[in-house]
Amino acid sequence: MKDASGAETRATRKRAERVRLIEHTAARLFAERGYEATNFEDIGAALDLRGPSLYHYFSSKEELFLRCMEHAAAEVFPRLVAIAESEHPPRERLRLMFREEAVIALREYPEFIPLFLKVRVPVAALESRRDELRREQTMIFRAVADELAEDLHLTLNLALGGLALIGEWFDPEDRLGVDEFAESVSRTLVGLFGGDG
Template sequence: MTTMDDRISEPEAGGTRRRAILEIAARLFAQKGYRGTSMRDIGEAAGVQGGSLYHHIKSKDALFVEVHHAALDEAERRITRAVEQHSQPWARLEAACTSLLEIQLDPASLTMPMMNDFREVPAPVRAALIERRDRFETLFRALVDDLPLPPNMDRSIYRNLLLSQLNSAADWVRPGRLTPQEIAAQIVRVFRHDASTG
């Protein structure tokens, strides 16, 4: 499982105590959601008294955005590493799908709750989350743009349908039946439309 210690470097975190607070906050947000988690909850879990927490963290909104961005940064790194192992466009897409599914389907993942908890947050926070998510999705835009798809296929619709399937995988995948790699291979098989076959 990826921890916040893995995701946030020393300069970004500003020390051991802050990294520990971010790790705890990420777990609480993942378990209880944005609305269900208070700064008091985070302070109590981190063993930090009242006002001392604000020495490390500006606000709950800022904390949620930071944790969300760190989670997406790590997901982006994982997918990029997986894609770089391949040169063929369909293999690159399958590698990206496998990596995203591994994150989505990991019951201990902190990344997906961060990505999916947009409805409860205030509008300015939501705007920041959506902006970062859209940048994350440029990974898949580039992968889809490289595919030899038929010329009459809309790549934007194709990409959004693919991401919808991947991002909702936890809702429809039955645990233990297939591995993330096997599921990714099936999804790519369904989505594969070569230009040569029309």
């Protein structure tokens, strides 16, 4: 909601912050427990709320899961597109995209990544939407990979698969921080594509 001047009202900002907190908490619980084993009571308890109060924000667990995925995609995809459309040579753009994806998965949205890859969802509409979002992400990368060579789609899929599991094999206690690790991973992955780009 906006006031007469067009500015967001305090109540609107507060609601948006609450929705974002609910989405992050729900994504973490879906990732830890699975879709079927997570309910509004669990999510509410993690937020010190009563489960039924979540119905003020989301009509169902399905809607909440969907919004978690779509919110993550809306935050991440434009960043990848901006890199894909930058003036860098194709190989460098691909490396920067891999790096960005690694930073996102490890630092910014680690709770959302499993929703796209690991969490089994027995709802056909959610599975279908998740497949669409995964294809959309892949196409952002593929557009740049296509500039390198037509036969590199398998290599791209392998690289994206590795990035999808980065949270499983990154050790936060390692001497490398997220940025250094992301840089190393991005250089390794882009090396799979050969050439100087």
